[in-house]
Amino acid sequence: MSYPIRGRSVRRTNAQRASWYFGIIFILIGVLGFVPGITSNYDVLYLSGFESEALLMGVFQVSILHNIVHLLFGFLGLVMARTNRLARIYLIGGGIVYLLLFLYGLIVPHHSEGNFVPVNSADNWLHLILGVAMVGLGLLFGSRSVPGRTSPA
16 A cells, blocks of 8 residues: 655555554444444443444444543544654554553443443453554564565675
8 A cells, every 4th residue: 555745656564554553443343333233222322431332233332421431532543644753653552552541441340330431241251352453463564564575784
């Protein structure tokens, strides 16, 4: 994937691609969280808290705040995909945030005031997978090499 900069085409690094793809996915998830039918129990989609019993794809508990955070996190991924350094910060930092959300979901009882995000067991597993994947990709794509180019010997 390449994009033009001042009349020339620049190839994105793997970290930039990953940041961009995660950004698109999070924006899609955020938008779908507001779509009745894709989000079941839409009539109980609340601003925040465990009382919001809306379920994205009938599985993942969401709230208005949860959906907005997905949208913002997605746009952040697109913006940070502009440079390799920022893309890696997004992947590693965002992955750490998701790992912390996983721990939050394990510690905070799901039907308590502390569960303001809200999260359920499916969210917890998804947060763990996202956290590991994002941190792993951020570390794996640590080099500044660009696909299709070779370094001088």
